[in-house]
Amino acid sequence: MLDKRSPMPMYYQIEEHMKQKIQQGEFVPGDMIPSERELSETYEVSRMTVRQSITNMVNDGILYREKGRGTFVAEQKIEQTLQGMTSFTEDMKARGMVPSSRLLHFDVVPAQAEMAEKLGINQEEELFLIQRIRFADQEPMAVETTFIPAKLVPGLNQEIVQGSLYEYMEATHGYQIGRATQLIEATIVDQQEAELLQVPLSSPVLVIERNSVLTDGTPFEVVKSAYRADRYKFSSDITRK
Ligand code: 16G
Missing domain, CATH: 1.10.10.10 (Winged helix-like DNA-binding domain superfamily/Winged helix DNA-binding domain)
Incomplete structure (x- = not known):
């Protein structure tokens, strides 16, 4: 052998x-x-x-x-490509897995300096703050914290964000989601994240921050998604010029 x-x-x-x-x-x-x-x-x-x-x-x-x-x-890790701007719901469905979410927070908060700048709005303008645990086939995969200018999605409510946010923006509001900048960073979970993701304390997570804009250039979300590093790996195709 x-x-x-x-x-x-x-x-x-x-x-x-x-x-x-x-x-x-x-x-x-x-x-x-x-x-x-x-x-x-x-x-x-x-x-x-x-x-x-x-x-x-x-x-x-x-x-x-x-x-x-x-x-x-162990379960094999999910390999997620970094090409293409997809939603969690689409990613899981494409794999034949059933996506679901548990809502942890749904609040309207005033934009602090950093978010105001990233979203191109004034300080104190209202933002939706949405925090969800994202599940695939009932297994927790990521904790996701999303900030969206409230004026862009006036009807947004708790029920809608249990499903797909992107689908709601496109189908209900007719928005055209354009592109995003992403930053990936490794960290370890704190006690609360460990409980939510059902992983041991100090487990590694891969945090992706996505700053997204519509096709007309309007910034519409800043999202931090902390993916379990024991369940996820990310891939991209690269070309040498
Ligand atoms: C993904 C996106 C996130 C987006 C969400 C929408 C990454 C790193 N992040 O998690 O930016 O807000 O999908 O998902 O891929 P939904 O349409 O299922 O609510």
């Missing part, structure tokens, strides 16, 4: 072999993988080598350990 003469380290070859098994569906999410002892017999390597492979795969989020129970295959 492993090529002992290869310059590729044994632990690396084991990782590749196990990843292949996961990819081929031989191991599915939730399956317990064999014990260190069993794996060291199967691969004919020391337990220390096996331990190194497993630790790497745990750190990469491919496997997870449960104290006193064993090591299991």
Whole structure:
């Protein structure tokens, strides 16, 4: 199974072999993988080598350990492209997953200096502040905080934002959503986010801040979405000029 003469380290070859098994569906999410002892017999390597492979795969989020129970295959991460300006609802539907939201906040607040500048409005103008947990197939994926100038979407209410905001803006208001600037940053969850996302304290999240404008150039939203880093990875296609 492993090529002992290869310059590729044994632990690396084991990782590749196990990843292949996961990819081929031989191991599915939730399956317990064999014990260190069993794996060291199967691969004919020391337990220390096996331990190194497993630790790497745990750190990469491919496997997870449960104290006193064993090591299991994690859910595969969702790969989200950074091309195209889609909504959470569209992204999940395109994957055959069912999107839903839990509303944490729905308030009208006066714009502070930073938001006023980003949204091209005056300070103290009203903003909708919407905070939602976004679920895919009932699993929490992200905490999302959205600011929208209230004058753009006068009829917005709690019920609407349980569904798709983009659909509402386009279908009800006839707005043409144009483009956005995005910034991605890694952070770790605080206690509240850990509870909302159902992840251990200090888990990593990837925060995307999106500043969006309509096709006529009107800024319409500033959104911060904190995606679970154990469930998400982002990809983009790039071209060398
Ligand atoms: C996505 C967008 C967010 C937008 C939301 C609308 C990113 C990083 N963010 O989460 O800016 O407000 O979709 O979703 O993709 P909705 O139409 O389902 O409410």
